[in-house]
Amino acid sequence: MLSQEPSAAVLVLLWGSPPHVLLERKSCSVASRFACDVALPGGRIKNGETPEEAALREAWEEAWVCPSMVRVLGRLGVFSTVSEPKIYTMAILAEPWGPIDVAPRDPEVDAVFWVNLEHVKKLSTVLHRGRQVQGVKLGKDLVVWGLTLRILTSLGEEMATRSVKDFKGT
Numbered sequence: 001m002l003s004q005e006p007s008a009a010v011l012v013l014l015w016g017s018p019p020h021v022l023l024e025r026k027s028c029s030v031a032s033r034f035a036c037d038v039a040l041p042g043g044r045i046k047n048g049e050t051p052e053e054a055a056l057r058e059a060w061e062e063a064w065v066c067p068s069m070v071r072v073l074g075r076l077g078v079f080s081t082v083s084e085p086k087i088y089t090m091a092i093l094a095e096p097w098g099p100i101d102v103a104p105r106d107p108e109v110d111a112v113f114w115v116n117l118e119h120v121k122k123l124s125t126v127l128h129r130g131r132q133v134q135g136v137k138l139g140k141d142l143v144v145w146g147l148t149l150r151i152l153t154s155l156g157e158e159m160a161t162r163s164v165k166d167f168k169g170t
Contacts, residue, residue: 004078004080004088005078005088006045006051006078006088006089006090007044007045007087007088007089008042008043008044008045008054008087008088008089008090009042009043009045009051009052009054009055009058009089009090009091009092010039010040010041010042010055010058010089010090010091010092010148010151011040011041011042011055011056011058011059011065011070011092011094012040012076012091012092012093012094012151012152012155013041013059013065013070013094013095013096014093014094014095014117015095015096015114016114018116018117018118019116019117019159020114020115020116020117021040021114021115021117021120021152021155022040022041022059022063022065022102022112022113022114023038023039023040023112023113023114023115023144023148024038024039024040024041024062024063024104024109024111024112024113025037025038025039025109025110025111025142026038026039026108026109026110027107027108027109027110028110029110036141037145037146037148038138038142038143038144038145038148039147039148040091040148040151041055041058041059041062041063041065041109041112042054042055042058042059042062042089043058043061043062045090051075051090051092052072052075052092055090055092055094056070056072056092056094060105061105061106062104062105062106062108062109062112063102063103063104063105063109063112064100064101064102064103064104064105064112065096065100065102066098066100068098069096069097069098069099069100070094070095070096070097070100071094071095071096071097072092072093072094073093073094073095074092074093075090075091075092075093076091076092076093076151076154076155076158077090077091077154078090078091079091079147079150079151079154080147081146081147082146082147087147089147089151091151091154091155093155102114115138115144117152117155117156117159119136119138120136120144120149120152120153120156121136121156122136133145133146134149135149136149
């Protein structure tokens, strides 16, 4: 985690027991440095928005997660991309408290799915975009790596010592 002021926010939405996290795949047909990446719903923080508001707005715009059906539990901290230009991102931990029916809602996202958080612990060297990276292969061409992997690994380490409910107010 970093102390840098974030310019982006992601929603780390956990559901069920064992906990599952909501992930999406960024569309491969959109020109972006994140094309084809598995990621947490999120994006830029707009002027006047808190990181929580930005994460909830982005999850609604990208994955059809209705903000009124989500309970924010707290902040996991600020994380940074490794590649330049660096993007400093606040990770917001939340849980659904009502029914949600996730689905891609924006052309920049082509898939939305739940992944058992335990699967993220199966780190290995995998081929992604023609190069070897540290990541977690979820099947087919889906690889969790980079910023998303660092956020989920940090969450896994935190959950080893406390429950999801303990994050409230952090």
